[in-house]
Every structure is written in C-alpha cells, then in structure tokens.
Amino acid sequence: MAGHSKWNNIKRRKGAQDAKRGKLFMKLAREIFMAAKEGGGDPEMNSNLRLAVDKAKSNNMPNDNIDRAIKKATGDLDGVHYEEFTYEGYGPEGVAVMVKVLTDNKNRTAADVRHAFNKNDGNLGENGCVAFMFDRKGYLVIDRQTTDSDEDDMLLEVIEAGAEEMETNEEQFEIFTAPEDFTEVKGALEKGGYTFQASEVTMFPSTYTPLDKEGVEKMVKLIDMLEDNDDVQDIYHNLDADDEILDELS
Template structure:
C-alpha cells in the first residue's frame, strides 16, 4: 500500500474543510438516505446504513438529522428522491478519479462534474475506465500518539479481529478489511479500547500516479471543485504526491 498515507492526508485535509464549509451534514444525510432506501431503515439489519449512521455520529451529526434522513427514505416523511451515480475519468497527469454523487437531477450533476474535469486539465471518461484500478475495502486508522500498542501487538490484534492487512506509518496504524468484515473488525477493536481517526468502507487504489508540484496543485484544484459540489459524496483518486508539497499547497 505504498503511497496510501499520502492519499489519506489529502482526505483528512478535505474532511476538515468540509466541516468548515458546513456541507458535511447534508452529504452525510444523503448517504444515510440512500443506505436506508436500498436496505431498509433498521441499522441492526442493514450494515450499509449502520456504517452511514456511525460515520454521521463520528462527525457529531445530530440524531434528529439522522432520524429525518431515515424516515424520508422509508416514506415516513416526504422528501426529494435521490439517485446514486458514479463518474470516472482522469485528472491532470493521468491520475485516476472516481466521483460518487447523490442527486435529484442527473443532467445538472453530470454537466457540473464534466465542467470540473475540463476546467482542471482532466477529462471525464466512460464507466469502467478507471474503476478496475480500485478495490472496495474497509479502512480504519488508529493514531499512534493516542494508543500505546507497538506495531507487532497492533498487527496481532487486528488480524485476530478479522482484519485483512495493516500498514504502519510514523504516526498511524492503517488497517484494511474486507467490506463485509468492516463492522465486526471495528466493533472488536473498539471493545479492546482502540479509537479511530478514520473509519470507513472506501475505494483503495491498487497503484498510484506521481505528479510534480505543478501537477499536484492542478489535481488539488480539481478535487476542491468536485467536493464543493453539493451533489458529490466522495472523490477517490490515485494521486501520489510528496508530503512536503502537500503541506506547502495546503
């Protein structure tokens, strides 16, 4: 998983900006809505909904907002009908990009996503053009500064909990699971006293595309523009950038 920590840094940076923009709750509500619509409104029997609710609560989303999103999806409240789509393409320098959206107007959202790619030296492609480069996996990050476990101990506990793999950086343990095992692994490690700075089922790239500073700057502008769109839920990519460059640009 070489390079993934750099990708994580970008996600963490963008996550903080999402909170400042005040758009995070709306995006989380849409994720809850879709999960409940597809699998029912009971988190105990709908793993995707349980993950969406956990993600919302970890970001301090009020319970009323969570309940309202579920009720809209199950028909207990009237609301807008959202659909989920994925767009694929290439950013500057050939960086692979996947964009998931929840929208009530597909034509508007498709035009906005295409405009973002075109404006930032990228191009929107056909479905399947980059998705084969990514794997859907559970991803848990433990901050080493708040957990006393050493690398060997942490690896053993992660594997015993059902994790598939673990990578270690100077600051974090990064734990990977099969999507179906994510909730169980997370719950087991929480019971063992661990807390997570990131916990989600996400798309992990198999390979990474390095860019120089100018290319990274263009790529970050594309990410910014996409994530500024209210309809965009997630932006996945395989950018590999030098950490010093990321710090300078952020």
C-alpha cells in the same frame, strides 16, 4: 498497500480546511437517507445504513441529524428521489478519478462534473475506464497516542479481529479489511477499547500517478471543485503527491 497514507493526505487536508460543516452534514445525511430508503431504517438489519451512520459519527455528525435523515427516508418523502451514480475519468496528466454522487437531477450533476474535469485539465471518461485500478476495502485508523499498544501487540489484535493488513507510521495504525469483514473487525477492536480517527469502506488505488507541483496544484483544484458540489459524496483518485507540496498548498 504502500502509499495509502499519501492517498489519504489530500482527504485529511480537505477535511482540516473544510469549515462548512453544514455542507458536510448534508452530504452525510443524504447518504444515510439513501441507505435507509433502500434497506430500511434499522442499522442492525441494514449493513449499508450501519456503514453510513458510522461514517457520519466519525465526522462528529449529531445524533439528531442522523435520526432525522432516517425518519425522512422511512416516512413521508414528499416526492424526493435520489439516484446514485459513479463517474469516471482522468485528472491532470492521467490521474485516475472516480466520483460518487447522489442526485435528484442526473443531467445537472453530469454537466457539473464534466465542467469540473474540463476546467482543470481533465476529461470525463466512460464507465469502467478507471474502476479496474481501484479495490474496495474497509479502512480503520487508530491514533497511536490513544493506546499503549506497540506495533507488535496491535498487529496481533488486528489479525485476531480478522483484518487483512496493517500499516504503521509515527502517528497512526492504519488497518485494512475485506469490505464484508469491516463491521466485524471494527466491533472486535471497539470491544478491545480502541477508538478510531477514521472508519469507512472506501476505494484504494492499486497503482499511483506521481505529479510535480504544478500537476498537484491542478489536481487539488479539481478535487476542491468537485467537493464543493452538493451532489458529490466521495472522490477517489490515484494521485501520488509529495507531502511538502501538499503542505505548501494547504
């Protein structure tokens, strides 16, 4: 799984830039709302809700906001109806892109997503055109400064917890799990006293597409434009960008 850190760089860059906490919390609340509406308001009995709540907490969303979203989903909804869709396409120079949305107006969202692709040298494709390039995985990140464990000790604990793989760099331990094992692995590591910089079930590309500076700049503009859309929940891509280029663009 070499390259996951590169894939995650743009996510971290965008997260560091994004001062619009209200927009982020709105998207997280919508995801919680959908999970609670479809599977009930008890995270212990609804694994999708549990994952959505964990994602919200990892982004420092207040508990009151989380509770309010669950209560809205399980109470009087005033006719609110969201649908989940995933759009697939290609960014600049053939970078594979998947866009997960929650929307109350499919036609509006489809037009907005298509416009973002067209404006940034990309094109929207048919369902399935890039999905085969991605694998769904649980993903946990531990800041090495928060633990005394060295790489060998950490690896043993990760294996014992049931994870599939671990990658290490100077700053972090990155842990990967099967989607169905994510909650169990996270719980086991939490019992061991570990806290997480990131924790989610997400999509990882099996191959990467490298771009030069001009291509990376176009791709970043596409990502920014999509993330500014309130209906867009997640964006997955297989861009391989040089860290120096990303730092310069940020």
